[in-house]
Amino acid sequence: MSGARNCSRLCRLIDESLRPYRELEVGSVTKEKEKEILLSLSQVFRQVKLWNQELHSDSGSDSNNGSMVRLSCESECSGGCSSHSEEIQCLSQIVADLVYLLTVNSRYVSHLVGNVFLAISEFLAASGRNWDAFIQFLCICLELAINTLLADTSAPLLTGANDSNCDSSSFVLALKDKLKGANWSELAGIMRVLRYILKYLTPENDLELNSVYFDSVNSHLSNVHWDSFTEIFAASDGNAQKSSVIEALFQRYMFLGNLVQFFCSLVKQSGGVEDAGDSMNKHPVVLLTIVLVPKLLSWCLGKQGDCVTKSIFQYLRHKLLVLMIRLSFRTSLDSSILVSWLKLIHNYFGELLRPPITPVEIVQNDSLEGSPFLLSMSDEEVNNLSSLHVQRRAIFLFLRCTFSLINLKGVTTEECACAAQNLCLPYDSNVELECCGMEKGLVELYNWLQGNVPTEIYQNHEMYLRKCLDFTLSFLQLYMHEDDLLFRVLLQLLSVPVPAEEKFQKTKEAFQDKKHDMLSHVSNIFSPVHLFHLFLSELHYDHHVLLDYLISKDTGISCAEYLLRCLRTIFNSWSLFVQFSANGRCENQVSYKKRKFLQDDSNFHEKECSVSARNEAHTLLEEKYMEGFEEGSKYSGKQYQPTTKPYKKAKECLLALKVSVESLHKKNLFPYNPKVLLKRLGRFQELCHEEKKNYL
Numbered sequence: 001m002s003g004a005r006n007c008s009r010l011c012r013l014i015d016e017s018l019r020p021y022r023e024l025e026v027g028s029v030t031k032e033k034e035k036e037i038l039l040s041l042s043q044v045f046r047q048v049k050l051w052n053q054e055l056h057s058d059s060g061s062d063s064n065n066g067s068m069v070r071l072s073c074e075s076e077c078s079g080g081c082s083s084h085s086e087e088i089q090c091l092s093q094i095v096a097d098l099v100y101l102l103t104v105n106s107r108y109v110s111h112l113v114g115n116v117f118l119a120i121s122e123f124l125a126a127s128g129r130n131w132d133a134f135i136q137f138l139c140i141c142l143e144l145a146i147n148t149l150l151a152d153t154s155a156p157l158l159t160g161a162n163d164s165n166c167d168s169s170s171f172v173l174a175l176k177d178k179l180k181g182a183n184w185s186e187l188a189g190i191m192r193v194l195r196y197i198l199k200y201l202t203p204e205n206d207l208e209l210n211s212v213y214f215d216s217v218n219s220h221l222s223n224v225h226w227d228s229f230t231e232i233f234a235a236s237d238g239n240a241q242k243s244s245v246i247e248a249l250f251q252r253y254m255f256l257g258n259l260v261q262f263f264c265s266l267v268k269q270s271g272g273v274e275d276a277g278d279s280m281n282k283h284p285v286v287l288l289t290i291v292l293v294p295k296l297l298s299w300c301l302g303k304q305g306d307c308v309t310k311s312i313f314q315y316l317r318h319k320l321l322v323l324m325i326r327l328s329f330r331t332s333l334d335s336s337i338l339v340s341w342l343k344l345i346h347n348y349f350g351e352l353l354r355p356p357i358t359p360v361e362i363v364q365n366d367s368l369e370g371s372p373f374l375l376s377m378s379d380e381e382v383n384n385l386s387s388l389h390v391q392r393r394a395i396f397l398f399l400r401c402t403f404s405l406i407n408l409k410g411v412t413t414e415e416c417a418c419a420a421q422n423l424c425l426p427y428d429s430n431v432e433l434e435c436c437g438m439e440k441g442l443v444e445l446y447n448w449l450q451g452n453v454p455t456e457i458y459q460n461h462e463m464y465l466r467k468c469l470d471f472t473l474s475f476l477q478l479y480m481h482e483d484d485l486l487f488r489v490l491l492q493l494l495s496v497p498v499p500a501e502e503k504f505q506k507t508k509e510a511f512q513d514k515k516h517d518m519l520s521h522v523s524n525i526f527s528p529v530h531l532f533h534l535f536l537s538e539l540h541y542d543h544h545v546l547l548d549y550l551i552s553k554d555t556g557i558s559c560a561e562y563l564l565r566c567l568r569t570i571f572n573s574w575s576l577f578v579q580f581s582a583n584g585r586c587e588n589q590v591s592y593k594k595r596k597f598l599q600d601d602s603n604f605h606e607k608e609c610s611v612s613a614r615n616e617a618h619t620l621l622e623e624k625y626m627e628g629f630e631e632g633s634k635y636s637g638k639q640y641q642p643t644t645k646p647y648k649k650a651k652e653c654l655l656a657l658k659v660s661v662e663s664l665h666k667k668n669l670f671p672y673n674p675k676v677l678l679k680r681l682g683r684f685q686e687l688c689h690e691e692k693k694n695y696l
Contacts, residue, residue: 006055006127010048010120011090017044018097026103026181034106041101041112048119055126088133092171094120095137100178102189110189117193118200125209132212135197137171139220142190144175148182150228184251188258195262198269214270218285226295233299253312256300260319263289263296267326282331290327290337294344296320301348314390317349321393328400335408335437338401342444345401349394356452357395357474392479396489398448403495405441442497446518455521468525469582473534480538483549487558490535494565496526529573532566533580533646541649543657550661551671560677567680574687578647651688654681 017040029037101113117138124131179186194217201210233252270283300316324341327333333341345353452471453464479486497519539545549559570577658681664670665678 006051006123007087007091007129009051010123011087011094013044013047014094014097015090017041018101021101022097024100024104026100026105029104029106034104034109037101037104037106037109038112041109041116045112045116045119048116048123052119052122052126055123087130091130091133092137092174095134095141096171096175096178099138099141099175099186099190102186103178103181103183105185110185110192113189114193114196118196121197122200125206131209132216135213135216138190138194138197139216140172141175141179142187142194143220143223144172145179145182145187145190146224148176148179149184149187150225150232184248184255188251188255191255191258191262195258195265198265201269210269214266214283214285217266218283218288221288222284226292229299230295233302253300253316256296257312257316257319260296260300260316260323263292264319264323264326267323267330270330286327286330289323290331290333293324293327294340296323297344297348314387317390318393321349321390321397325393325397325400328397328404333401333404335405335440338405338408338437339440342398342401342440345394345398349390349398352391352394353398353448354451357471357478359474359477388478389482392482392485395478396485396492399445399489400492402441402445402448403492405437406445406497407495408437408441442518442522445522449521449525453521453525465524469530469534472525472527472530473538476531476534476538483552483555484558487549487555487562490531490562491558491565493526493531494528494562494569496523496528527576528566528569529576530580532570533577533582533650536650536653537582537646539653541653543653543660546653546657547660550674550677556671560674564677564680567684571683571687574691577650578691580646582646655685655688657681658685 021037021040024033098113098117102110104110121131121134124134198213201213266285267289270286297320300320301313453467479489546559546563549555550563552559658678661670661674661678661681665674
């Protein structure tokens with residue numbers, strides 16, 4: 001079926017279904033009228049979904065080089081320019097009708113409008129006709145609604161209004177009348193629609209669609225006078241007791257929540273667009289988001305008393321941390337941004353950093369699930385469920401910023417005026433070292449660690465090392481509940497500064513005549529070898545848990561990377577790995593992790609083989625235990641005694657993992673090629689044999 005015919009029948013459907021509501025007085029919609037609107041939208045949604053199934057069925061029988069759509073429809077426009085213009089005009093009417101329904105004060109109508117928009121987006125993309133114009137119209141609605149709320153008469157002409165492929169000047173004029181009463185709720189609805197459409201798009205579908213989407217969104221967001229939001233929010237802080245003001249505050253935070261969610265989604269999916277182009281040039285949307293981070297923090301968290309509920313406040317903190325963490329992975333932040341972010345972290349999340357990290361009780365449900373805008377929870381419940389969840393991200397972001405400063409490339413201590421300063425600063429030091437990223441990062445990290453492991457106990461070496469291990473264990477336990485974040489933290493800590501490295505020699509010289517060595521203090525606490533031992537201990541040295549990590553769609557890549565890098569570190573610090581002692585910590589401490597069975601990986605394309613892999617792995621050692629190193633486990637005559645108990649348990653765990661991965665790989669049950677990991681585990685096995693011979 002041609003794209004022109006598809007577009008025509010879509011226009012007829014929407015016109016017949018929504019025409020009665022074009023002149024609707026949205027401020028006085030009765031319950032009966034709301035039900036009528038919901039019924040019409042449901043019918044539209046079902047019909048468009050049915051058409052989508054037909055289109056996907058047709059495209060599946062055709063061979064078109066795997067391309068999902070073609071944005072250009074010139075080859076199908078048999079009716080000439082006028083026909084195409086009529087389609088564009090009809091499409092603009094569809095968008096205008098649906099956006100107008102977002103002004104109805106009904107969350108059910110708003111939700112269903114979003115579903116219809118998503119179905120139409122999928123329909124136009126599969127039809128290969130006018131999808132770019134559809135996205136352009138939606139972005140125009142977003143910018144126009146923002147300008148209306150800001151009463152910004154000086155706003156520039158809407159981008160795309162004179163686009164040859166999207167003649168939207170008449171659309172803008174018609175839409176202005178519909179959006180003259182735009183509020184925070186409607187603006188949040190438009191952003192939610194754009195976010196739904198973005199989540200539907202994946203780089204695997206069509207890179208061209210992604211590029212069109214990001215370019216269109218950026219062209220309109222870049223026109224917004226963002227400073228005007230600050231003026232509006234500051235001006236509306238007056239009468240907090242009035243019910244109308246409380247309702248306005250709720251709508252404002254609904255908008256802010258959707259705004260932050262929208263930026264989170266944009267940053268997350270910008271990678272596909274960037275990877276196709278110049279990887280050194282980040283998409284303007286990402287750069288815009290970095291600039292807006294301080295404003296977003298101020299708008300959302302500047303005055304906690306304004307927030308309607310604790311749940312909304314906690315959710316905003318969570319999403320802002322997620323946004324900043326994603327930005328830190330998406331682009332290399334320069335030293336000035338990292339330093340400014342550290343100030344923001346102290347200003348808005350400082351109370352999460354200040355309390356010493358101590359062993360935490362096992363809590364099964366301490367993660368913040370879903371949006372508080374959709375949940376009916378008390379403030380106390382939200383606070384109990386989400387405090388650790390938010391704290392984990394705040395600490396991780398802090399560590400990511402400090403380590404990024406410490407390891408920033410292109411800056412040397414010789415170039416820095418503060419290199420000669422004494423860096424053994426007290427915990428409450430306010431010395432500013434912004435001229436040198438490495439020193440600034442070290443001071444921030446050192447001061448934070450002082451609140452957990454004071455260097456005053458450094459003279460008592462045994463007590464100091466025990467305190468370091470205790471803190472490291474408590475820190476690790478804080479993250480054991482969230483697997484994806486756990487491996488991000490562990491990978492980040494592999495970049496801990498090593499005093500012996502050449503780039504830190506100049507810095508270390510400043511400590512030689514001093515009592516405290518900042519670099520050594522940091523590396524003692526976050527020793528990668530010690531962390532790895534404690535990590536395995538928290539897993540009860542159960543290699544099945546490691547195997548589950550490796551074959552999980554959520555943690556597989558990060559776990560494999562962590563094991564590879566840790567093994568390389570162990571090879572370079574073999575004696576430290578062998579001689580590690582857990583002296584000073586309770587050996588019978590309850591572990592956070594027991595054997596896991598990840599049975600909910602419904603989206604994992606190797607689900608069937610993964611289940612088989614787990615079943616195979618969990619029974620493997622009963623058939624064949626530790627093949628290739630039984631001699632290292634059992635001996636006749638002179639019995640082999642390991643240097644330390646942790647070393648023996650770690651060795652058995654890793655070598656059992658090697659056997660399991662090898663077996664699964666031979667049976668083609670492992671979800672990816674593990675040859676590099678097996679090679680490194682093989683080298684580990686060789687070192688274990690050499691260690692046994694040396695001991696004997």
